Amino acid sequence: IRPVRDVGPLMGKEQPFAILKMDRPRGNIVVSRRAILEEARAEQRTELVGQLQEGEVREGVVKNITDYGAFVDLGGIDGLLHVTDMSWKRVSHPSQVLAVGDTVKVQIVKINPDTQRISLGMKQLQSDPWDGVEAKYPVGAKYTGRITNITDYGAFVELEAGVEGLVHVSEMSWTKKNVHPGKIVSTSQEVDVVVLDVDASKRRISLGLKQAQDNPWDAFVANHPIGSTVEGEVKNATEFGLFIGLDNDIDGMVHLSDLDWSVSGEEAIQRYRKGEMVKAKVLDVDVEKERVSLGIKQLGGDPIGEGDTYRRGQQITVTVTAIESGGIEVKFGEDDAPVTAFVRKSDLSRDRNEQRPERFAVGDRVDAMITAVDKASRRISVSIKALEMKDEQEAIEQFGSSDSGASLGDILGAALKNAGSKD
Incomplete structure (x- = not known):
């Protein structure tokens, strides 16, 4: 059935052959030993498949490993052990779990009678870590996990073998917005996270990275109440006003109307340059919306209104x-x-x-x-x-x-x- 590099062991032995082609004028006959073996194997496979039942546990030997799984010999018939059925935890490549020649205990997950394909599983022989996950990981609880994968939309954190949760990019940092998750965390890094939501039926856990850290907006309110004066660097000038960098990577905005009492905002904003240090008064802090409103003209008082x-x-x-x-x-x-x-x-x-x-x-x-x-x-x-x-x-x-x-x-x-x- 497989290519034979050394035909020595077959020399001089009588073997059954199937005639594939005959050329009488030339006296040539093409025969096949493989056809006989495949026919015998097909009969054997049909017989073996008939003996197998879904849910049955068997021992087998790993014959081949691919990117998507491993083929296991169950004693004359091969079954596919897909990479997703090797373990409850994330497996990047089958070679992380198995090697050719390993004897493994597997469960027959599914048998296709038409194609005689057999799907195998190893993780099915272990207890499902998602059973009772809502009780193990209540909302609001804080845990330590390991980053297993980073995507454009967030990072996956392993809480235990087989249980991973997603930290969405919006829940990664209080202050770093529109930043790729890879610039905040790295693979295999240990992090503290807070459980935000658990959906056991969909096997999903939503986690928050920033919730495990002190909210800098609360700290800002405590240290800089409304009416206090702050100093920071001009980060950017927009059509709405100035953005000023404050403590703990917080940005505050000075609206055009709060730049100067006597001239228009469009004229006043031309006086400021990126990187310049300026002082401003805290006008309002919205912790929920993460906004700090500042005023520069209020430092001198309103010559008309006061x-x-x-x-x-x-x-x-x-x-x-x-x-x-x-x-x-x-x-x-x-x-x-x-x-x-x-x-x-x-x-x-x-x-x-x-x-x-x-x-x-x-x-x-x-x-x-x-x-x-x-x-x-x-x-x-x-x-x-x-x-x-x-x-x-x-x-x-x-x-x-x-x-x-x-x-x-x-x-x-x-x-x-x-x-x-x-x-």
């Missing part, structure tokens, strides 16, 4: 920053936290002829009055006209009524004249 720094009726000196057709843009307050406002044309002067934005130049300093403060929208209304009217009213009250139609200049001139005559 206290009574600016109030209605207050006289201020403003600096012209821009000239527009509808009015002028001005700024005032501290240099490190200036407040911007817009003075409309109608508020540029009491005199209609002087309500021309072009009569001002960028950099001009002008006295004006605050006419409204809206802390909710952080807007302050400023008017030059209102200050002129206030000054005129005070002059009238001091130097006399203007019922006669006299202007402020007439009243002031008369007052100065009177003062001079008294001298």
Whole structure:
């Protein structure tokens, strides 16, 4: 049946042969001893298969090993012992368990009467480690296991021989997101894991690697409560804001709206560079969503929203920053936290002829009055006209009524004249 390299032992012995081909003109006959042997083996195989029963335990000898299993001679008939039926634990290659010539005890798992193929099993002779697995590994319990396999979606951890659980990539680290599992753990590494879910019917156990470690978000809240100041390195600038690296690989985000009180977020974010160290205030921490909200502008306080720094009726000196057709843009307050406002044309002067934005130049300093403060929208209304009217009213009250139609200049001139005559 198998190729014979040495025909010496067969020489001189009478053997049965089957005639395969005859060539009478040439006097040639082709015969086969193999055909007789195969026929005899087929009869023997049929007889042996008829003697076997599924579930029966037999001893056999390993004849050949392949990548997918081993062929075992049961005494004239071979059966396949598949690699998945060698052991309850993970077997990468059959050679890890068996060698050619080994005598093994196997169970007949299945017999196909049509093809006469016999499937064998070794692990079926051992107790199933998954029996009662829910009681052995309750949810929330912590165990030590060994990494047996790493995939793109997670890592398999052997809790005991034949029982493996999966640590999904999302359960591997509190802070390392979108990282291949191979960069977090390695094969054969001993790790602590927590049981997240057990499905005995599907032979699945979900494990968590990060749950066996302290949650850095809880530690962050304890060490940096809302309102505290933190310092970190600018990791990245996006269209939403700045990401800043904090303790234990935690990133916090400064939204564009929390960068500066006086300028737009798009303009303010241009000041920061990757790798730069910055300070910020903790505005909010969401442990469940693993988010830290930070603010840089809050370190200096809101020049408009806090206290009574600016109030209605207050006289201020403003600096012209821009000239527009509808009015002028001005700024005032501290240099490190200036407040911007817009003075409309109608508020540029009491005199209609002087309500021309072009009569001002960028950099001009002008006295004006605050006419409204809206802390909710952080807007302050400023008017030059209102200050002129206030000054005129005070002059009238001091130097006399203007019922006669006299202007402020007439009243002031008369007052100065009177003062001079008294001298």
